[in-house]
Amino acid sequence: MQAIIQVNNLSKTYPSGFQALQNIQLDIRRGEIFALLGPNGAGKTTLISIICGIVNPGDGIVLVDGLDIVQQYRKARQRIGLVPQELSVSIFETVWDTVCFSRGLFGKPADPAYLQQLLRDLSLWDKKDSKIMTLSGGMKRRVLIAKALAHQPQILFLDEPTAGVDVELRRDMWQMIRRLRDSGVTIILTTHYIEEAEDMADRIGVIRAGKLILVDDKTSLMQKLGKKQLLLQLTTALPQIPAALSAYQLQLSADNNQLIYTFDAQQEQATITSLLRQLNTQGIEFSDLHTRESSLEDIFISLMGDAA
Amino acid sequence: MNFFAIKAIYLFELARTRRTLMQSIASPVLSTSLYFIVFGSAIGSRMVAIDGISYGAFIVPGLIMLTVLTESTSNASFGIYMPKFSGTIYEILSAPVSAVEIILGYVGAAASKAILLGLIILFTAQFFVDFSIMHPLWMLTFLVLTAISFSLFGFIIGVLANSFEQLQIVPLMVITPLTFLGGSFYSISMLPPLWQQITLFNPVVYLISGFRWSFYGVADVNVGLSLAMILLFMASCIAVICWIFHTGYKVKV
Numbered sequence: 001m002q003a004i005i006q007v008n009n010l011s012k013t014y015p016s017g018f019q020a021l022q023n024i025q026l027d028i029r030r031g032e033i034f035a036l037l038g039p040n041g042a043g044k045t046t047l048i049s050i051i052c053g054i055v056n057p058g059d060g061i062v063l064v065d066g067l068d069i070v071q072q073y074r075k076a077r078q079r080i081g082l083v084p085q086e087l088s089v090s091i092f093e094t095v096w097d098t099v100c101f102s103r104g105l106f107g108k109p110a111d112p113a114y115l116q117q118l119l120r121d122l123s124l125w126d127k128k129d130s131k132i133m134t135l136s137g138g139m140k141r142r143v144l145i146a147k148a149l150a151h152q153p154q155i156l157f158l159d160e161p162t163a164g165v166d167v168e169l170r171r172d173m174w175q176m177i178r179r180l181r182d183s184g185v186t187i188i189l190t191t192h193y194i195e196e197a198e199d200m201a202d203r204i205g206v207i208r209a210g211k212l213i214l215v216d217d218k219t220s221l222m223q224k225l226g227k228k229q230l231l232l233q234l235t236t237a238l239p240q241i242p243a244a245l246s247a248y249q250l251q252l253s254a255d256n257n258q259l260i261y262t263f264d265a266q267q268e269q270a271t272i273t274s275l276l277r278q279l280n281t282q283g284i285e286f287s288d289l290h291t292r293e294s295s296l297e298d299i300f301i302s303l304m305g306d307a308a
Numbered sequence: 309m310n311f312f313a314i315k316a317i318y319l320f321e322l323a324r325t326r327r328t329l330m331q332s333i334a335s336p337v338l339s340t341s342l343y344f345i346v347f348g349s350a351i352g353s354r355m356v357a358i359d360g361i362s363y364g365a366f367i368v369p370g371l372i373m374l375t376v377l378t379e380s381t382s383n384a385s386f387g388i389y390m391p392k393f394s395g396t397i398y399e400i401l402s403a404p405v406s407a408v409e410i411i412l413g414y415v416g417a418a419a420s421k422a423i424l425l426g427l428i429i430l431f432t433a434q435f436f437v438d439f440s441i442m443h444p445l446w447m448l449t450f451l452v453l454t455a456i457s458f459s460l461f462g463f464i465i466g467v468l469a470n471s472f473e474q475l476q477i478v479p480l481m482v483i484t485p486l487t488f489l490g491g492s493f494y495s496i497s498m499l500p501p502l503w504q505q506i507t508l509f510n511p512v513v514y515l516i517s518g519f520r521w522s523f524y525g526v527a528d529v530n531v532g533l534s535l536a537m538i539l540l541f542m543a544s545c546i547a548v549i550c551w552i553f554h555t556g557y558k559v560k561v
Contacts, residue, residue: 052402056560074310074404082402088395092327093320103404105315147399 002066003027004155004186010060011209012046020046022210024060028155028188030041033181035201036190037300042208044190045085048157052082065154078106081148085159085190087140091133095124095143098132099150105149115150122146122176138169145176156180158189162196174200198222198296206303214303222296230261230272232279233288240283242277248275259286313405317413318420321387325421325477333425336375342427344436347493352437359526364437368430369520370492373454376426377487377512382479384418384462389475392466399559407553411463415495418459419452426451439523446531447522453538454515458483460545467549467558476529486512491520496528511537 006027012021020043028034036044049055051062053073062069064076077159089098101117119125123144124125127135132143148156158177162170177200181187192195198218205215216224237256248271251260263271279286325332348364355363368514391397400410433439441447469475474528490512496504507513508529518534521527552559 054398054560056317056556074406077402077404080402082398084395086395086397088398090394093323097323098518099381101316101320102399104312105399105405107310109311113415144384168377185313 001032004030005188006061006063007047007051007290008061008063010047010050010057010062012050012058020210021050021058024212026205026212028186028205031181031184031186032202032292033177033187033189033200034132035187035197035204036207037151037194037197037204038190038207039193039304042207044207045206046210048082048159048188048190051293052080052157053077054082074107078151079154080157081151082157083141083144083148083159083161085163087137087144089132089140089143089147092131094129095119095146096128098143099146100163102147103150106153108151111120114152115146118149120231121179123172124245129188131178137164141165141169141173149180153185155186155188158191160190162191162193166207170196194295194297194300204296206300208304212240218296220291221259221299223273227298228263228291230263230275230291231289232259232261232286234256234259234306235287238284242284244282245275245278248278259284310405310409313403313483314409314412314416317400317410318417321383321414321417322420324387325383331420333428336379336425337428337432339506340371340375340435341432344433351481351494355417358498359524361524361526365439365522365524366495367493368433368439369523370487370490370516371433372426372429372451373485373512373516373519374431375491376422376451376455377458377483377515378479379425380418380422381462381465381483382476383421384415384459385466385469385475385478386462387414388463388466389469389472392510393472393557397559407537407549411460411549413458415456415463418462419455422459423451426455441523442525443522447519450515450519450522450534450538453535453542456520456540457542457545460542460549464545464548464552483512486508486510487516491516491528497510511541512533 005026007024007026008185010021010024011019013019013021024047038044042136046055050057051064051069053069057070065079067076067079068109069076092102095250096115096119098109103110103115116125119128122145123145124139124142127139132140135143145158145161161177162173165173174196177187177189189196189200201218203216204218204221204228206213214221238252238259239256241250241252248261251262252258253260261275344364344367347367352363357363358366391400464538465475465478489507490510491507496507496513496517499507514529514534514537515526518531518538520532521531551557
């Protein structure tokens with residue numbers, strides 16, 4: 001199936017001389033949740049802004065549903081909704097007026113029934129006649145989402161959707177994003193909360209200093225780059241690791257009470273069995289054991305470190 | 309053509325007028341009424357008629373122009389500057405709209421408001437002075453062309469302005485003096501000969517003269533020249549706006 005967004009060799013240098021993007025090559029699949037990860041200033045917002053038409057592209061081509069974003073900007077942009085990072089919304093307007101404005105701006109005739117349902121889904125219906133200045137930050141964020149969805153786009157960009165949003169609201173928002181995905185909307189979100197990407201995304205792209213350094217399915221990314229650790233709580237402290245266990249490259253905790261075995265998440269469990277058997281022969285007893293998996297955050301940090 | 313977008317922008321801008329009704333409509337009407345009371349009735353009653361027109365009636369077209377020029381400029385400039393300032397311009401830039409539609413929305417709304425104000429002041433003037441309109445259709449033509457031209461001019465100011473101060477400075481420091489010196493309150497034939505020449509460099513002279521001709525059939529300069537000057541000014545503003553959108557100057561990087 002054709003990718004819904006195709007970014008080919010996109011580069012962007014700002015008039016100041018700052019090169020924000022270098023030869024970005026990226027396909028977004030129809031109907032997925034794609035998370036764009038990267039530190040501040042990596043180029044996430046620039047990439048989104050170019051696709052949405054806010055920033056002029058430099059070199060390269062961007063196609064949205066097969067439509068060139070420059071030559072066929074009208075059709076391309078009608079397919080896109082954007083929730084910006086900043087809470088930029090005209091505060092003197094009412095919620096209802098502002099969503100009607102957005103729908104009209106994107107060339108759609110009025111549809112009060114759809115907008116009513118949209119506001120209900122976002123728990124904004126009882127605030128429809130309130131001026132936006134009277135709303136809380138979380139509500140303003142939802143108003144921005146409602147504005148972005150007012151023209152029923154196929155693609156939704158969320159630039160840092162949960163920045164400054166409390167935990168409960170963040171969960172609500174994630175649920176809402178999943179519902180949207182289930183209804184067929186393709187979602188691209190940028191975030192620097194890695195847990196967000198880990199929780200939500202189907203695929204992940206990592207951008208650093210204007211370069212896309214990695215794009216992969218989340219699960220395979222976690223498998224490929226993820227590490228697992230087995231932690232054994234010893235009944236008696238061990239002065240040093242016995243030579244017979246050197247093959248396992250164990251680590252001993254600082255207080256000598258814990259043995260740590262790091263293994264590849266993809267490997268068979270056989271090594272663990274043999275390790276435990278060895279410990280038994282050596283007479284090393286343990287009171288507790290558990291395993292932990294490296295999070296996307298660990299992977300991300302190691303990626304950033306590698307690239308540096 | 310994205311007509312829904314033009315309508316959305318236009319209605320958004322008019323809604324802003326409704327929200328600020330006192331500031332938008334009541335205050336220009338009040339200040340113009342004061343002019344009529346002071347210059348028209350009080351002082352005017354002691355002044356000789358100009359070109360056979362009583363002084364109170366003579367200043368009616370100039371006072372309308374004064375409001376139309378300042379209001380269309382400041383409204384259009386504020387209308388496009390606000391989204392830039394608050395960041396909401398992202399939505400306009402990401403929408404499937406062309407420069408023409410954006411301009412029709414913003415400039416159309418600013419011009420509509422200025423025309424409406426002009427007509428309200430015209431209506432108000434009836435309560436203070438006696439006057440008649442000799443060429444109503446030409447009067448409307450001048451009013452509409454002036455409102456559109458100066459709304460375009462205001463749009464340019466709004467796009468180029470970097471601060472609220474810069475936004476205010478042109479209406480305050482340029483438009484108002486030019487209007488006062490452009491014959492709102494006097495006929496330029498009353499000036500010393502040298503100043504009669506200098507004043508011809510003031511574009512507002514042509515607007516007021518043409519507008520006054522549509523009321524009383526008398527003009528300081530040829531009415532055809534007045535019309536040509538308005539169209540020239542409008543064309544210049546359109547050219548500048550085309551250049552702004554073509555290059556993305558101050559709008560898009």
